[in-house]
Amino acid sequence: MPEELSSRSKEHWKRTISFVSGIRRYGIIVSLFLLFLCFSLLRPDVFPTLGNLISILKQIALLGIMSAGLTISLVLGDFDLSVAAVATWSGVMIAALLPQMSMWLAIPIVLAMGVGIGLINGFFSAAVGISPFIVTLATQTMLRGLTLWYTGGYSLYSGIPRGFIMVARGTFLSIPYLVYIMLFIYIVVYVLANHMAFGKRLYAVGGNPTAARYSGIRVVRVHLVAFMISSVLAALTGILLAARLSSGQPRAGEGLLLSAFAACFLGATTFRIGRFNVLGTLIGVLFIGTLNNGLVILGVPFYLQYVIQGAVLIIAIAASGLARSSIRASV
Amino acid sequence: MKGITKVFPGTVACEAIDFDLRAGEIHALVGQNGAGKSTLIRVLAGIYPRDAGEIFIEGEPVEHLTPWTAHDLGMRFIHQELNLVPQFNVAENIVLGDPYPFRFGRLIDWRRLNRHVGSVLADLGISIDPRRSVQSLSVAEQWMVAIARALYSRGRVLVMDEPTSSLTREDVQELFDLVRSLVAKGTSVIYISHRLEEVFELAQRVTVLRDGHKVTTTDVDSIDLSELVRLMVGGSPQKLYPTIEEDRSVGKPVLQADELTSIDGRLVDLSLEVHEREVVGLTGLLGAGHNEFADSLFGVGAQFSSGQVLLDGKPYEPRGARDAIGRGIGLVPAERRSQGLIGEMRIWENIILAHLRHFLIDPITQIIRHREANREALEQMRSLRIVAVGPEQEVRYLSGGNQQKVVLAKWLLRRPRLLVLNEPTRGIDVSAKAEIYGLVRRLADEGSGILFVSTEAEELAGVCDRVLILRQGRLVAEIPRRELSAQRIMEACYGG
Amino acid sequence: MARLMQLRTDLKQRFQDVALKGGRYGTVIGLLILFAVFTALKPTIFPTVRNFINIFNQISLLGICAAGLTVCLVMNEFDLSIGAIATLAAVLTAGWLPHMPLLAGVVAVLVVSTIIGLINGLIITSLRVSSFMTTLGMMTVLTGFSYWYTSGSGAILYSGIPEGFLHIGKGTFFYIPYLVFFMIGILLVLHIVLNHTMTGRRMYAVGGNPEAARFGGIPIARLKILGFMISGMLAGLTGILLVARLGLAEPTIGDRFLFDSFTVAFIGAASIRVGRFHILGTLIGTLILGTILNGFTLLDVPYHLQLVVQGAILIAAVTSAGLWQGLLQSVRLRDVRRGLPGGRRESEDA
Structure with missing residues (x-):
């Protein structure tokens, strides 16, 4: 009799727990649908149209690319605060280089600069051992200074070829190039993180650096590569941003920092709770994009958009954070 | 403790465990890994909330148990892991969680603190300067500090979760003497160890856990080592070591x-x-x-x-x-x-x-x-x-x-x-x-x-x-x- | 041969000891070098009492804001909302003071900022959201509120701020501005709280080893909430004093305090007690930043380049401290070995 009772109560507990964690795990996806439904009901004429959906995708493309890179460094617990400054810097640089050379030379140069900044970040944080938070805080301050100094605070817009601007404006099958670029980046980064040896090393170092070292993984190199990825994708974001704005603006990328972190953290609450993952980040980006788009369509003033975004971010993470805490207690 | 149950995702770590501790006794808690010993202790310490069951202290039911109410109730814990604050010196690590001595209202009186901790350490027969940084101590000395913390303000119940795994034999003997003198002064002790010989040396009663259930509680005198192992393992004790042929040839x-x-x-x-x-x-x-x-x-x-x-x-x-x-x-x-x-x-x-x-x-x-x-x-x-x-x-x-x-x-x-x-x-x-x-x-x-x-x-x-x-x-x-x-x-x- | 080896290790140890002592004061030495350089370059302007008072006056608000942040950092928690709290406090001060008695207005703003800190703390401790995300979200929310509040009046609020209030920002006592007294008083109080009261020591315990703190029965959640309230309140005070100094408020006015506060707090953690956040260190960090900005302004270096130098100095300070900390650990290893059972057995054998 007691045996029976205990197995039944075991079953009951198991079921309760898997149900609760199931809800939490897909909480962001569910709320994305709810958000969608909400906006669709409020503005059925504007929001749920094909044109608007494409425009949401186009709006999130840049944020998406930056967040994909940031996800990689966050897996290691490296807070890369420099991504927005790298993007801004790259936007200004591409605008400065384009009048002097071919687009196919300028873009690799700017991307290489991104890789270089990533190397600097990685060197100081992984090899020297300073907290990445401080290192990237410092590099972002320096880059911001350099950008403002180089531009004198003004936008660079002369001599940017039409071909370059078309990267951001052009469409194929009525879907903007930007969306293709973003999807391509996500596929690459997803394969990298989930199906390649580097991905295994990445999650191993992120999970337990000592054990990773004992397994023959070169921990410093993994950090370096991760910083390089997040920086080069930030540089790409900056280049595309310049294409979209048809100019290099000294403050263009600043707004992306918060949203990129928000997207990554929202993403860490789905699929595998508490772990940064590429697919999750994509969902996070979609969530933020939909929210922004819907608020604009509803005509909410921009300052209220701030308030709602911040609140939604905290609520979403708190909702899934509860699940995380109940799991953490068992470890 | 009565009917303690704790559930983790996918497993029930403790189920309906009754456990009682008499005043002034040393009660050993044994079981294989995953038997639920540490979980039970952590429930008692208020670290894990319990999913079912009741805890009574001197007959009074304890409703809401948190680490600090446990502390207030006079329960002291030495956990499996060393829990020292690396930046603090010995005195501050020992006083951690207890009130500091004050002067001028709410300011800490460092001299009195050092003197007090020094005298407590001397009472325990530990010769460590209270002002030393814990980072400069050896592992065994760090364990002595962790133990001294649990004994600093005397509690009614002292729970020791494998305190001897990092200690040398002499240190273990010193620790045992210490525990016995505390018990003589009226403290009750729950003692968890993998080293069964220690159980026989130190404890009066022993409780055996297996797979999250209680197997039995018995007097140590009425049981021998092989019987205890049998209770822990569940079947007849299996052969621990493999047989090795006498004259094996080795290679290059x-x-x-x-x-x-x-x-x-x-x-x-x-x-x-x-x-x-x-x-x-x-x-x-x-x-x-x-x-x-x-x-x-x-x-x-x-x-x-x-x-x-x-x-x-x-x-x-x-x-x-x-x-x-x-x-x-x-x-x-x-x-x-x-x-x-x-x-x-x-x-x-x-x-x-x-x-x-x-x-x-x-x-x-x-x-x-x-x-x-x-x-x-x-x-x-x-x-x-x-x-x-x-x-x-x-x-x-x-x-x-x-x-x-x-x-x-x-x-x-x-x-x-x-x-x-x-x-x-x-x-x-x-x-x-x-x-x-x-x-x-x-x-x-x-x-x-x-x-x-x-x-x-x-x-x-x-x-x-x-x-x-x-x-x-x-x-x-x-x-x-x-x-x-x-x-x-x-x-x-x-x-x- | 053996003696040669012995000599080598002896020399190495002596070098380590010197480096160790020097390293702790690396940032202080850096500050002195900065003073010397600026003095050499601008001997008539830089090293004057007036300019020193000026430096202190310039850094006073940053010092107050960074001190609050230090309390959070001591417990290993980030507060990214301080800049936004300062901004909101400034905007509210400029908006409310024309319609309220001075004291009531100031107190009301302080209460609001403390409540914001309380909310941060409650979310972090009870919902277990990381402080980074919580305060990031709070920062966004507050920025929205600041724009909202100012949107009716063309973004900048400046009219009707009482003269008596502005006097707080400009007045002096024995040639020393009130703001400097504010900063020194607050730093002193926080220094005493963190180092000589149980609350402060427990905050350090929470930051040093949260598990130990938890097992020791320290109310971690309560301390963290308190920390965020202090940090919120001081950020609010920073915003209030900012209005008193500038006589206006606009919705980006306090943003700089976020990154600057982090910079100086981390420079502080690289000084004197390496690897630990503490008020004295934060003061040193604030002074370094203030001296650089003051000196560069005197030398007519463009503001944007100052940002570059600021970043470089942050990395340099922390790198040098990191290197010394590496040495520190190798020395500690030596001590540990000395205390090991091996050493004790040696004496028994003898």
Whole structure:
């Protein structure tokens, strides 16, 4: 009799727990649908149209690319605060280089600069051992200074070829190039993180650096590569941003920092709770994009958009954070 | 405590456990790993909320138990892990959680604090300056500080969760004297240990847990060691050590170390050989250098400043785990959780982690052959009898013994030339131990060389072909198979 | 040969000891070097009492804001909302003071900022959201509120701020501005709280080893909430004093305090007690930043380049401290070995 009772109560507990964690795990996806439904009901004429959906995708493309890179460094617990400054810097640089050379030379140069900044970040944080938070805080301050100094605070817009601007404006099958670029980046980064040896090393170092070292993984190199990825994708974001704005603006990328972190953290609450993952980040980006788009369509003033975004971010993470805490207690 | 139940995702860690502690008694709590001892204690400490059951203290039910209400109720805990604040000095670590002495209202009176802590330490017979930084203390001294903290403000109940695992024999005796004097003053003690001889030495009553259930509570006098083991294991006690043929032939040398001295001076002129088909034990007292040698040889510890190592007759320089793995060395590290496993990765991912290169579709794209990796991991899980839902389960949800088997599987995936095991059975239950010993012997029979580093004389005598003894980093004795016994090893360690 | 080895290790140890002592004061030495350089370059302007008072006056608000942040950092928690709190406090001060008695207005703003800190703390401790995300979200929310509040009046609020209030920002006592007294008073109080009261020591325990703190029965959640309230309140005070000094408020006015506060707190953690956040260190960090900005302004270096130098100095300070900390650990290793059972047995043998 007691045996029976205990197995039944075991079953009951198991079921309760898997149900609760199931809800939490897909909480962001569910709320994305709810958000969608909400906006669709409020503005059925504007929001749920094909044109608007494409425009949401186009709006999130840049944020998406930056967040994909940031996800990689966050897996290691490296807070890369420099991504927005790298993007801004790259936007200004591409605008400065384009009048002097071919687009196919300028873009690799700017991307290489991104890789270089990533190397600097990685060197100081992984090899020297300073907290990445401080290192990237410092590099972002320096880059911001350099950008403002180089531009004198003004936008660079002369001599940017039409071909370059078309990267951001052009469409194929009525879907903007930007969306293709973003999807391509996500596929690459997803394969990298989930199906390649580097991905295994990445999650191993992120999970337990000592054990990773004992397994023959070169921990410093993994950090370096991760910083390089997040920086080069930030540089790409900056280049595309310049294409979209048809100019290099000294403050263009600043707004992306918060949203990129928000997207990554929202993403860490789905699929595998508490772990940064590429697919999750994509969902996070979609969530933020939909929210922004819907608020604009509803005509909410921009300052209220701030308030709602911040609140939604905290609520979403708190909702899934509860699940995380109940799991953490068992470890 | 009555009917304590604690549920974790997927498992019930404790179920309907009744436990009572009388005033002024030492009550031992024993059970294999995963039996629920630590969980029960953590419920009592208010760290885990209980899912069912009641707790009474002196007949009063305790409703809402948190770490600080537990503290207020006079319960003091020495947990498995050292819990010191590294930046604080000894005095502040000891007073942690208790009120400081004050002056001028709410300002801390440092002089009185140091004096008070100093007198408490003196009472306990511990000679450590309260103003020293805990980072400058030895591990044993740090444990003494942790113990002193639990005794600083006397509680009614003292709970000790494996306090002796890092202490030397003399320290253990000192600790026992201390505990007895506390009990004489009216404190009750709950004592958890894997070392059953300590239970018989110290406790009056013992409670046995198994698989989250209580088996029995009994007087220590009315039970003997083999009966206690039988209760813990559940069936008749199985054979712990494998049988080893007397005259085994060994193969050619795998590892030849010649006059190694490490940079930090913990190893001095150490020379040893490990042959194919041979299990060589390496031991010594805590800090003698045997544990450090395992890490250094694998390239993750202090480097060697002089001497040379030959692996299969060719020079080998331990520069990092990567080189070591490339040369066919495997290491089961001493700290399973912090050095051996990535807790939130899956079983199969952990198993292939050291050999990712062998699971790539091609070296350029670096894409992993998932299915094959999964299959090989599953094979290892079967042959090592790892109990898990499947290769997709995260290793942090496994019991200690199964986790250690995952670490072993990692190296068995590619048969190592030399497998170094550093304290492989620490904190593992009896049946998992037996399986690991069997596995080690099987691996040796199949041709690998094994360096079995351990501080447990018993198991070295049971599993090794010969045992080397270190003292202060120097090789002081070698005991061949026919002379091997736990007694003989201990004597050699202490320099008898 | 053996003697030679001995000599080598002795020399190495002596070098380590010197480096250790020097390293702790690396940032202080850096500050002195900065003073010397600026003095050499601008001997008539830089090293004057007036300019020193000026430096202190310039850094006073940053010092107050960074001190609050230090309390959070001591417990290993980030507060990214301080800049936004300062902004909101400034905007509210400029908006409310024309319609309220001075004291009531100031107190009301302080209460609002403390409540924001309380909300941060409650979310972090009870919902277990990381402080980074919580305060990031809070920062966004507050920025929205600041724009909202100012949107009716063309973004900048400046009219009707009482003269008496502005006097707080401009007045002096014995040539020393009130703001400097504010900063010194607050730093002193926080220094005493963190180092000489149980609350402060427990905050350090929470930051040093949260597990130990938890097992020791320390109310971690309560301390963290308190920390965020202090940090919120001081950020609010920073905003209030900012209005008193500038006589206006606009919705980006306090943003700089976020990154600057982090910079100086981390420079502080690289000074004197390396690897620990503490008020004295934060003061040193603030002074370094203030001296650089003052000196560069005197030298007519463009403001944007100052940002570059600021970043470089942060990395340099922490790198040098990191290197010294590496040495520190190797020395500690030596001590540990000295205390090991091996050493004790040696004496028994003898």
